[in-house]
Amino acid sequence: MRxxxxxxxxxxxATVVAVALRLPRLALRPMHGDEAVxxxxxxxxxxxxxxxxxxxxxxxxxLNYLTLIPARLCSAATYTAVTEFTVRIVPVFFGVLLVLLVLLxxxxxxxxxxxxxxxxxxxxxAMVFYSRYYIQEMLLVCxxxxxxxxxxxxTQRRSIIRALLTGICLGLMHATKETCIIAFGSMLxxxxxxxxIRRRENGFGFGQAIRAVKPSHFIALVAGAAVVSALLHSxxxxxxxxxxxxxxxxxxxxDRAGNNQVHEHPWYYYLKMLIYSRYAGGPVWSEAIIVLxxxxxxxxxxxxxxxxAVNIDLLRFIxxxxxxxxxxxxxxxxxxxxxxxxxxxxxxxxAGVGAVVLVRLVPNVLPRLIILFLFxxxxxxxxxxxxxxxxxxxxxxxxxxxxxxxxxxxxEIVKCVEEYAGVHEDGHNMPIQVICPDDDYWxxxxxxxxxxxxxxxxxxxxxxxxxxxIIASPAVEAxxxxxxxxxxxxxxQRQMYLRMFDGPYYYMWLxxxxxxxxxxxxxxxxARQRKKVPDPNELIKxxxxx
Numbered sequence: 001m002r003x004x005x006x007x008x009x010x011x012x013x014a015t016v017v018a019v020a021l022r023l024p025r026l027a028l029r030p031m032h033g034d035e036a037v038x039x040x041x042x043x044x045x046x047x048x049x050x051x052x053x054x055x056x057x058x059x060x061x062x063l064n065y066l067t068l069i070p071a072r073l074c075s076a077a078t079y080t081a082v083t084e085f086t087v088r089i090v091p092v093f094f095g096v097l098l099v100l101l102v103l104l105x106x107x108x109x110x111x112x113x114x115x116x117x118x119x120x121x122x123x124x125x126a127m128v129f130y131s132r133y134y135i136q137e138m139l140l141v142c143x144x145x146x147x148x149x150x151x152x153x154x155t156q157r158r159s160i161i162r163a164l165l166t167g168i169c170l171g172l173m174h175a176t177k178e179t180c181i182i183a184f185g186s187m188l189x190x191x192x193x194x195x196x197i198r199r200r201e202n203g204f205g206f207g208q209a210i211r212a213v214k215p216s217h218f219i220a221l222v223a224g225a226a227v228v229s230a231l232l233h234s235x236x237x238x239x240x241x242x243x244x245x246x247x248x249x250x251x252x253x254x255d256r257a258g259n260n261q262v263h264e265h266p267w268y269y270y271l272k273m274l275i276y277s278r279y280a281g282g283p284v285w286s287e288a289i290i291v292l293x294x295x296x297x298x299x300x301x302x303x304x305x306x307x308x309a310v311n312i313d314l315l316r317f318i319x320x321x322x323x324x325x326x327x328x329x330x331x332x333x334x335x336x337x338x339x340x341x342x343x344x345x346x347x348x349x350x351a352g353v354g355a356v357v358l359v360r361l362v363p364n365v366l367p368r369l370i371i372l373f374l375f376x377x378x379x380x381x382x383x384x385x386x387x388x389x390x391x392x393x394x395x396x397x398x399x400x401x402x403x404x405x406x407x408x409x410x411x412e413i414v415k416c417v418e419e420y421a422g423v424h425e426d427g428h429n430m431p432i433q434v435i436c437p438d439d440d441y442w443x444x445x446x447x448x449x450x451x452x453x454x455x456x457x458x459x460x461x462x463x464x465x466x467x468x469x470i471i472a473s474p475a476v477e478a479x480x481x482x483x484x485x486x487x488x489x490x491x492x493q494r495q496m497y498l499r500m501f502d503g504p505y506y507y508m509w510l511x512x513x514x515x516x517x518x519x520x521x522x523x524x525x526x527a528r529q530r531k532k533v534p535d536p537n538e539l540i541k542x543x544x545x546x
Contacts, residue, residue, distance in 0.1 A: 018122035027084035036443030043079030055249035095131025117352030167224025190320035282398025289378035294347035297354030322346030423527035
């Protein structure tokens with residue numbers, strides 16, 4: 001009993017560490033384009049324009065609906081009142097919950113393995129980084145682990161509540177992201193292999209496993225999954241077509257998985273990122289302390305050597321599930337770093353087992369102490385990487401988890417626009433034009449959400465007068481310059497434009513390889529300069545008055 005209490009206390013301590021790493025300064029990193037898109041869709045819902053599931057983009061509805069909770073708690077009734085904290089606290093919550101859920105598996109994986117798995121979940125640089133990302137991935141990983149954990153609890157004591165909770169988690173997975181099908185496709189063979197080995201060992205096979213589940217429990221599981229998914233995809237029955245769209249969507253995502261060259265990477269992309277990454281003289285990044293013990297854990301589970309008191313069926317399922325996930329995600333050519341979180345979490349659970357096995361296999365005290373010290377040292381290194389990855393290299397392309405990410409110059413762009421709005425007679429109602437081919441201006445809609453007269457364009461509109469402030473891609477610079485001097489504009493409406501951004505190059509980096517130019521009407525530029533550099537006569541007058 002005392003050991004169990006100690007185990008729970010240590011897991012709760014790991015949870016506190018998880019909060020400390022994930023929660024501070026949520027506005028520090030610029031919003032990723034994907035985050036801004038999701039936030040924009042949430043803004044529509046928040047302001048009463050509803051939510052309709054789109055089978056071609058934006059993924060499932062759970063992220064949107066769950067964000068309503070912090071929005072209401074923060075009294076954010078409009079999109080402009082929403083902050084980075086409002087939206088990013090959702091993945092933070094589920095990133096922390098992922099650590100706590102280990103409590104459901106203590107007797108299955110062993111106390112020491114559970115504690116170390118909780119610690120690794122709390123300090124994994126990838127887990128921490130994407131727990132601060134307003135995307136669906138952390139929610140999907142948490143719901144997946146919830147389904148596995150509650151499913152395991154059901155096998156230990158069969159009850160309709162546990163079956164229902166398992167089904168709800170499966171339904172939430174489906175309502176979160178379409179890639180849940182990869183997790184489902186990994187669970188089924190993992191379960192089959194686990195039961196197959198068990199049948200060969202003690203004769204308890206598929207038939208016995210099926211008969212052990214009461215029909216009412218199976219109905220509760222299926223109903224829980226179906227009802228949760230259907231309610232969310234149909235916008236709580238306001239859009240019944242969303243239920244069918246949640247199945248049709250796989251035509252889009254199967255095509256994208258095999259025919260998207262933008263995010264196409266080699267099969268070893270994820271493993272290389274986890275084991276060793278270093279770019280342009282930056283720091284070394286490695287989560288090998290998770291990957292290598294996970295391999296040991298898999299070997300121990302398959303050979304049944306060196307294991308403490310554990311539930312071997314659970315560990316076999318996790319091992320087969322993780323191997324299937326690694327294989328499928330490696331085969332799929334479409335890869336983004338956050339997609340690896342599902343199998344990384346499986347590796348973390350197995351790494352806890354592997355670490356315990358390595359310590360147990362060493363017979364003498366001194367070698368054990370050396371191994372424990374190495375694990376401690378490696379964990380401290382992991383903690384350091386988690387810190388610098390989120391608070392030093394948070395938007396630096398030398399961080400492997402920073403992927404197609406906006407640079408911090410986004411903040412300079414927003415600051416510049418704010419300064420011109422401060423000297424414009426209409427303030428935040430000042431007309432602004434953003435002109436970028438292929439809508440390649442995200443996350444600017446998030447940062448300009450408080451401006452009521454922003455026009456978003458793919459090309460220069462020859463029928464519209466240039467706005468006082470224009471942000472544009474270099475690809476349209478020639479057309480925009482021609483428009484400034486277009487003789488079809490009445491003479492009294494013509495304006496002189498100057499470069500908006502300071503510096504020798506007159507452009508800002510939206511993200512690597514994507515530049516933005518800025519143009520501002522001459523009278524606004526002069527007004528801003530006067531505000532920045534006060535009139536010397538006024539300064540002399542104020543000094544004399546003192």
